[in-house]
Amino acid sequence: MNGVNQAWVSYGYDWGNNQYQYRKSKFIQILNGIHANGGNSIRIWLHVEGQTSPKFDSQGYVTGLDNDGTLINELKEYLNIFVFITLWNGAAKGSTHYRLQGLLTDTRKLQSYINHALIPLVTALKYQPALGGYDIINEPEGEIIPDQNGNHCTDTHFLHNSGAGWAGKMYSAHDIQRFINWQAEAIRHNDGTTLVTVGSWNPKSNTDQHGGKNLYTDSCLRNAGGKHDNAASYYGLNKPLIIAEFNQVRGGGWTIDGMFLHAYNHGYAGAWSWHANADGSNTDSFTTQEKGMHALKGKTDTSRGGLVNFHI
Template sequence: MVYSRQMLSVILVMSLLAMMLLVTPPKADAAFGDRVTVSGTQFMAGGKRIWFNGANTPWNSWNDFGGSFDAAWWSSHFQALHDNGVNETRIWITCNGETGINISTDGTVSGATAAHWSNLDTLFQLAESKGIYIMATLISFDHFKNNHANYMSWRNMITNNAKIDSFVNNYIIPFVNRYKSNPYLWSIDLCNEPDWIYEDAANGNLSWDVLQTYFAKAAVGIHQNSNILVTVGMAMIKYNSDTASGAQGNKISNAALQAKVNNAAAKVDFYSPHYYDWMGQYWGVPFYMTPSAFGLETSKPAMIGETPGNGTSGHTLTQDYENGYTNGWQGVQPWTSNGVDSQGNFNTLTPATNAFRNNHGSLVFPS
């Protein structure tokens, strides 16, 4: 067959286009699955707004990573969450510090076990394959609680600047560098409910000064090595606010953290306060208030980091999600997706996440 010059040109162009498609196939879900960023008071993925139709899956087996990690369970649970509209969950990377992280009695952190890293490698691979963004909570007030063998190691770490540096340099920065190319690690929660470390004698009654120094140093380490967002899961608005009733000041404000480390990277990128019904009599129910009315300053996004998975008093969880969205919160993470206690479970969570996904699909899985 003889082709005209014009037909040969068309064939050549079509061949080149086909080759380009083979080399760079179009990305499915071009926004969902991209790195999460902040724009004003909202979260973005791939240039599209994303709202975290989330959960807490803090552990399957206490101290999973480097301990009794069950990859099959996490794979199945991530799939079930995604199938029911959940796009994100919060996981405790260590539960009380007894497993995974290598810490000496004087508080020096030298790294982590091979099993810890191997289990986390699998976890983040599963998160990516199943389409679940992860908020990684590094430590909790439980690390400092006097009900386990090595609690003094953690108190020694956080009350000594050089030991904090060892934690940041030998664990947090390696953690960040190991997983920063995976956009499904969207944020790091530096500590679960540090309020109780300050308030509770069983947790040491440690000062805000030492806690803020840790937050500041860790935030600088994360921000200087990655684009992963940073938060602190505060137990009460009391310590996350300058304006709420009885507030003790926003302990994680830019000014508070940069007073400890004089660096613009010493900051959290968004707020994630916790709410349970005992708090309502003091500060109101955040789902039915704007973040500002609840007591937060308004320069950053705000989401609910923990809340009862059974819904707040007098409301269904479905109502809590929808009203939280209407009032300007950027996500909700109920406790828990897997029933670690009586606050909630998969069956109480998923009616709410399905309803929100059905009503706001483009915010949950933007494309």
């Protein structure tokens, strides 16, 4: 990746509600500058602290992406080089931070965001070739509580006098890890190939080396949020493993193509959806299953087991 942080043109007021048209010239100017100098990627901030997106009701639940319904089309228009979308910002506490706070501390509100904003966003952008990935939150350590007891994943005494919590000591490591885990799982379930990350503030909190501790390991995120995205290696079998029966209708929110892509991208030897006759209420139509198979058509990544020579 060779590029820059755009971050914002107008902090929290760039996307949705027809706002992009007033920022477009600056965004395009930066894209052109990146292209002219051999760059290929950029990082932008989307919701920030919930200033204008997503759409919240009076109780702090999310009901949509934005009031005017323009956000997705604005992003589609903008996606011209690899764009990494940072959803939230934890490095500051502004006047609308209470909206983000609700998502960090109330799982019902977080789920409302996932259902009504994140999944529609991910689904709409999943086939955009210039989508680089999603960064769940920028510098969540700005609002973490240091010096807090906990288990290996949640003890934050190592952050004593580190500067962490500069924007307000508001959230435990567990709060932040769950927030990341739930969104990352929703993204991967609905777009199995998209990259997902977190914008950590300092190596102190994203590596176990040099006196630091990685708060964002897969195991720590899963322990906090309870959401799992298992690879074939999780089962400890020294032999090929096929996911032999599955479907979208009872897939816990997974799309059928997301399921096939998950199998492909996570070391499984194959995927067989249930079932071609489609003669029951718990069975996908064959048309749906064809969509799943088609998601793997032509893939030849030998490192993922995608190209196998059969001699018949």
